[in-house]
Amino acid sequence: xxxxxxxxxxxxxxxxxxxxxxEAMGELVLIWQNPLYYYVRRLVPDDEEALDVVQDVWVLVIxxxxxxxxxxxxxxxxxxxxxxxxxxxxxxxQPQEMVTANDLASQEEGEEDSDPLAQFTAERxxxxxxxxxxxxxxxxxxxxxxxxxxxxxxxxxxIPVGTVKSRLHYAxxxxxxxxxxxxx
Amino acid sequence: xxxxxxxEDILQLDVAPENLTDRIRQQVAxxxxxxxxxxxxxxxxxxxxxxxxxxxxxxxxxxxKTDLAAVQRFSLLAALLLAGLGxxxxxxxxxxxxxxxxxxxxxxxxxxxxxxxxVVCWEMFLHRGEGAMxxxxxxxxxxxxxxxxxxxxxxxxxxxxxxxRIALYSMDRxxxxxxxxxxxxxxxxxxxxxxxxxx
Numbered sequence: 001x002x003x004x005x006x007x008x009x010x011x012x013x014x015x016x017x018x019x020x021x022x023e024a025m026g027e028l029v030l031i032w033q034n035p036l037y038y039y040v041r042r043l044v045p046d047d048e049e050a051l052d053v054v055q056d057v058w059v060l061v062i063x064x065x066x067x068x069x070x071x072x073x074x075x076x077x078x079x080x081x082x083x084x085x086x087x088x089x090x091x092x093x094q095p096q097e098m099v100t101a102n103d104l105a106s107q108e109e110g111e112e113d114s115d116p117l118a119q120f121t122a123e124r125x126x127x128x129x130x131x132x133x134x135x136x137x138x139x140x141x142x143x144x145x146x147x148x149x150x151x152x153x154x155x156x157x158x159i160p161v162g163t164v165k166s167r168l169h170y171a172x173x174x175x176x177x178x179x180x181x182x183x184x
Numbered sequence: 185x186x187x188x189x190x191x192e193d194i195l196q197l198d199v200a201p202e203n204l205t206d207r208i209r210q211q212v213a214x215x216x217x218x219x220x221x222x223x224x225x226x227x228x229x230x231x232x233x234x235x236x237x238x239x240x241x242x243x244x245x246x247x248x249k250t251d252l253a254a255v256q257r258f259s260l261l262a263a264l265l266l267a268g269l270g271x272x273x274x275x276x277x278x279x280x281x282x283x284x285x286x287x288x289x290x291x292x293x294x295x296x297x298x299x300x301x302x303v304v305c306w307e308m309f310l311h312r313g314e315g316a317m318x319x320x321x322x323x324x325x326x327x328x329x330x331x332x333x334x335x336x337x338x339x340x341x342x343x344x345x346x347x348x349r350i351a352l353y354s355m356d357r358x359x360x361x362x363x364x365x366x367x368x369x370x371x372x373x374x375x376x377x378x379x380x381x382x383x
Contacts, residue, residue: 003188003356012348015341026209033208037200051204058208062215071344122193145194 006031007075014071029058031073035146036082042129043086044168047092053089057082076152080141085154091135120179131178136171143168215381220281230279235270 016024036057041050041151060081068077111160119126142153143164150168154161242264245252253260347376 005352008348008351008355012352013217015348019338019341019345024214025212029208029212030205033200033205034195037204038195038198041198047201051201053212054200054204055208059213059215062212122190123197126194126197144279145191149192 007072010074011072014068017065018071025062027183028074036078037140039079039084039146040082043083043134044090049089050137053082053086053117056085060085068072073155076155078147079146079148080156080158083138103156124179124182125175126178128175128182132171132174135167136174139164139167140175142169220277228274231270232274235267235274238267239271242267 010028013024013028013031017028033054037050037054040053040057041047044050046055057078061078064081068074088181099143117172132140138157139153142148142156148156153168154164157164157166159173242260245256245260
């Protein structure tokens with residue numbers, strides 16, 4: 001997620017938009033454009049598709065804005081819509097890309113996560129993300145790159161917090177394996 | 185390099201194209217400001233004609249059929265106010281020249297309209313004619329409730345907006361250590377939100 005200042009500003013803009021200030025939506029676009037694009041780009045296979053998804057997301061945001069009860073929750077709500085749109089597109093175009101719950105459950109439990117990924121550079125983490133599964137990439141991006149809390153990731157992805165923790169554990173392990181493999 | 189800088193670095197590795205923001209902002213503006221489409225014009229026309237016809241009929245009954253007006257006073261009052269709301273909606277829509285479904289506060293109006301429909305049905309089926317003062321007070325209370333509720337919600341939003349403006353001003357003044365504003369539920373000033381652990 002963006003800085004605390006951006007979060008305050010985005011809640012303020014959401015309230016202004018709710019109260020009828022149409023220009024506030026343009027400013028919200030400006031604040032969230034890059035984080036949203038980065039997240040969507042991690043879920044869809046190419047740039048053009050990501051651009052289409054991002055545009056569709058903002059259209060849906062405007063149409064469904066009345067459903068947003070708490071303006072402070074705007075970022076999580078925005079990313080939830082983005083995830084839904086992106087997954088819908090990928091499901092239609094490349095069904096084999098989707099990772100099912102069974103795929104995740106079938107992974108074996110490994111040793112405790114003790115080696116942090118901080119040793120890797122930003123570029124390597126960025127490229128390593130492309131090599132893990134979509135579900136892992138999804139959670140890793142939301143939590144570590146976009147900065148959402150576990151509870152927010154749980155809301156966005158639509159799974160319990162415990163499952164988010166478990167998925168993040170496996171995702172970190174998978175990412176670390178990929179990065180170490182590249183190192184060696 | 186701290187966690188936040190690291191995040192920013194990663195986000196900068198795949199930024200949105202420069203023209204995307206402009207395209208979306210234009211798209212947003214078009215969506216919000218698009219002129220009335222055919223079905224929207226028809227809707228406004230339908231409401232306007234219904235409002236006008238309803239008002240004429242009600243006024244005629246009130247002026248010419250005083251016996252009926254005495255019996256069905258609540259139905260007539262409700263219908264008259266309903267027509268008034270319809271007229272206000274038509275006038276505001278035509279004055280703006282656009283429909284703004286995302287920002288128009290139609291919920292409150294919908295509640296009030298629903299109330300009057302209930303009152304009309306109630307009067308029609310039960311033919312209540314006694315206890316006029318009690319009915320009037322009850323009607324005023326019931327009509328007033330959604331309006332009062334709407335005003336309370338609006339005041340709540342305004343207060344929250346003021347708090348956020350102050351918080352933003354503090355941050356702009358370099359007081360980044362100031363805590364984030366509280367979540368809506370907690371009322372006052374909040375404690376800083378915990379951030380996710382670094383990689």
